[in-house]
Amino acid sequence: MKIKYPDYNRSIANLACSVLKYYGIEPPNPTLPQADMLLNKPYKNVVVILLDGMGVSSVEKHLSENGFFRQHLITKYSSTFPSTTVAATTSMDSGLFPNQSAWLGWTGYFEELDRNIVYFFGTDGDTGEQLDINAAWTYVPYENIRDRISKRGVTTHYLAKFWGERPQTYSELCQNIKKHCLEPNRTYIYAYWDEPDCTMHNRGVDGDEIKQLLTDMEKTTEQLVSDLHDTLLIVTADHGHINVKNKLLTDYDDLTECLVRMPSMEPRAVNFFVKQGMKARFISAFDEHFGDEFILLTKEELLSKQLLGSGQDHPKLEKMLGDFLAIAVGDTEIVNTESKFKGSHAGLTEDEMTIPLIAISK
16 A cells, blocks of 8 residues: 655645634644635635545545536645544644644543543543543643634634534534524634544445445535635545454454553554563564554654654653554554454555545635
8 A cells, every 4th residue: 555644734734724824823833835825815704624534535436526526626635644533633623733732543641640541532442431531631732723713803613513503414514504604704614524434434435325425415515605605615634544454452462461551542553552671572573463564663763753743742742652653554453442443544545644625715
């Protein structure tokens, strides 16, 4: 599989920085040139719809080149690394790279609790226990761009199935966008939808079901645009998807006996804490079992290569990272518990890392 490294001058974080710049706010990182060109005149409404998992590879595989999305494809650009929802949507919501936000993957190791914690839910990633605090918002909070924009007198809305107005269908989400765009105030809207990611995890990236899902969302978006005025609509994704095979870590005793705790982050970006004096043994065992499917980097190598981003690292990042990060470059993922996922992401393949910037100006 072709490897694609993150481009932190042309990434989803840079799109967020372009939005900040448009509203006269100093962004934390460089802006995205193609987005700056789109945002070169005043609009009453700016809308960003993020379709989780809709990478360029799926758009090109399932949608007609004469269809609405591909006809309005401005450029192909980069997800974050890891190419996963926690890292990439946080970058879209903040303008920060993962190294700056310390929002890294599905689970993160929090030294304060000595646990792997699910960022979004605040649960123990190994036991499922619900904790009394949300570790992510307690120890690695960030200011979202909506709050920064609202301080400039712009009305902002965040639309998602699990937040605020809680639309339960994509059609309802688009209806809510239309409603807010018709309001008299100048408005910035960020809308998140959890498809096609959910279906791809369960069904894989191929097949008629995925094609129909993407086609339906494309048609619904096209109808939304026909009803808008004085609006820039941007459609993008956080990452792409590939078909995967799952391998259970606990099947490899020579690896698990080297570990301080179960790994964190993602099954395709696996964060390992290794017992003192066992690093050489761990490297040997990992290379034997997974050397063809993963790149194994030390913490120092990971940071020096700036795969998580450039600029100032978050002060808690170093403690959250283990001794090694295993990065998927094939179609394998390493899971802590049994998984039935057929599609996944977070690795460095081109299909996972390349996302679309689709834009329509009305």
